[in-house]
Amino acid sequence: MSLGDTRENPLKLVRVNSLSVLVQEEIERMILSGEIATGEWLNESSLAQRFGLSRGPVREAFRALGESGLVRIVKNQGVFVREVSVVEADQIYDLREALDELVGRKVAATATRDQIKILHELLDEMDTATGANDVTRYHTLNLRFHDLLVESTANAKLIITYRRLIKELHLFRLRGLAQFGGLRNSNEEHRMIVKAIELKDAETAGRALKAHVVKSRDRMHKAYGVNAAD
Amino acid sequence: MSLGDTRENPLKLVRVNSLSVLVQEEIERMILSGEIATGEWLNESSLAQRFGLSRGPVREAFRALGESGLVRIVKNQGVFVREVSVVEADQIYDLREALDELVGRKVAATATRDQIKILHELLDEMDTATGANDVTRYHTLNLRFHDLLVESTANAKLIITYRRLIKELHLFRLRGLAQFGGLRNSNEEHRMIVKAIELKDAETAGRALKAHVVKSRDRMHKAYGVNAAD
DNA sequence: TTAACGTTAATCGTTGACAATATCTTAGTT
DNA sequence: AACTAAGATATTGTCAACGATTAACGTTAA
Structure with a gap:
């Protein structure tokens, strides 16, 4: 699925929000819906490929998600959905x-x-x-x-x-x-x-x-x- | 000033933290110390140049800072230190x-x-x-x-x-x-x-x-x- | 004075490349 | 068979260059 598939006015969405924001929202949705399990590893390049974009916006989305507490970022290892004890x-x-x-x-x-x-x-x-x-x-x-x-x-x-x-x-x-x-x-x-x-x-x-x-x-x-x- | 100037064990810092995290912390310090005024525009490439890095880590730091509420990101315009009313x-x-x-x-x-x-x-x-x-x-x-x-x-x-x-x-x-x-x-x-x-x-x-x-x-x-x- | 136009500069995003690191595989040894 | 170590592989981290898009500004003409 590509981000361009958004139902309501995809053109306007991209004009107002940057790609990284859209990616961030999509990943957040996937996490909160349980589509991605807690603890699971988020592959940077395969996510980028899935969304049909380069790694840049995905990495930026990761940083934002990290700050919001939804993912855990480990240097040289990657990004994981946070597990809350x-x-x-x-x-x-x-x-x-x-x-x-x-x-x-x-x-x-x-x-x-x-x-x-x-x-x-x-x-x-x-x-x-x-x-x-x-x-x-x-x-x-x-x-x-x-x-x-x-x-x-x-x-x-x-x-x-x-x-x-x-x-x-x-x-x-x-x-x-x-x-x-x-x-x-x-x-x-x-x-x-x-x-x-x-x-x-x-x-x-x-x-x-x-x-x-x-x-x-x-x-x-x-x-x-x-x-x-x- | 380059990020490599850090006093205590700069090598270890870079080994543990990614550059984007270091940039994030440095920009946060500059904002909270008043070194950068509220409302001020943060130039992506000149900051990158100042730190001696490419734009990537700076952009990632911006996203994290945006999520933490310290900066406001406007698409196609740039990043500004948030003004709190x-x-x-x-x-x-x-x-x-x-x-x-x-x-x-x-x-x-x-x-x-x-x-x-x-x-x-x-x-x-x-x-x-x-x-x-x-x-x-x-x-x-x-x-x-x-x-x-x-x-x-x-x-x-x-x-x-x-x-x-x-x-x-x-x-x-x-x-x-x-x-x-x-x-x-x-x-x-x-x-x-x-x-x-x-x-x-x-x-x-x-x-x-x-x-x-x-x-x-x-x-x-x-x-x-x-x-x-x- | 105002509107249209063009220039400029910045961000946004892509691509390709390479280094550093982690992980997996495999061969070799005990 | 189990363990170890070396090598291959995959992934992240970072950089550099490029084109596209957009906003801001100045200029020109009505």
Whole structure:
């Protein structure tokens, strides 16, 4: 597959974004979709050949992906999809606790009616997915839910920081278990969060979102059999 | 000046790090030291010539720096040192509030005796700098103080996230006023933080650190004549 | 004054080459 | 058969030169 195959207006894409940015986005997509496994080696020249370009843009994309934490670059050996350990996932959850509390507080103040409407739709869809025991679908919706929350804060720096962490957490998920279970409980927590947002109760929304992250982490630990004392 | 001029064991440096990493670090140093002004254009080929290299490593360093938020890359125009607006600095302070509260809580649990000793030394040095009205010196020590705090949390993800934000905040400082004043108050807040850490009182340390960030932001606003409602 | 045109300079991307390094293969030895 | 060492191979790191694309600027003409 070549990059030129992009469906919507490929010419404009190349005019606005450089090739290295397009390559970066494509590789990121491949990593996050699991198309490339964690730990896997990314061959510079074969990727270039696959995209129909030279090694230059691919190497530049690698450097950017390295800085964003998705790949690990080893001199004279190459580029590998990063493997996120349980310890590191745990550290990310620490951060998410703090950031999500902030998200809750801010979103309660800034969320628009439209955004809240979409949140409700996502809640219902997640219930449907839970009923059908469709874990993959739930996971996708869950990502969208939290991404919409952070996006509604209208704090650009918070948004990109948050998304970076979510991507790395996703690397951890890809590593082993697809999901951490407890879908029903999880969505009940989601509803409490949305309720607080509707009431524009920043304090409660922040606490609810933080508590949700704490419990998500517990579910992760349980799934991995990690001692709570770790 | 060529990169080969590095003082300590240049050969080993090149053997371990690729040239693009060295270039990245050097450009980052130039940006953060103010050697290159915010908004300034970074000429690809003249930088390459200056370092005595080809354009390849420089371009790769640019991509990494772009991802880290220190430069802005415009296709077909080039690379510019990012300019951080007051609005953006404000968003970063929002994040710092949340992160520093986390830092306070964690560091109270994890800080070693040695680390606390260094914190005390920094406190005293900052008092000295305040007495001498040496704002630049105070600022350096202040950076070291907060960096040591976050480093003492032993949470790698928190450390790199925090440092990234501090670097961008530094870009904002470079833009205009060197400092935000209120040195004496600031160091009194520092002492309260360290006291809570010594008592291993995580809750108080977190609150104190968060409060410190809130006040730092206020001092920044005051210096810029920004309305608190913004 | 404004619009069109051409020049210039920079980035973007390609290609081909070579060196340095890592990895795999193979032959030889114990 | 197992281990070792030398050599072959593959990959990354870096460079140099080239053409294409684009943005910026100055000039000219209406």
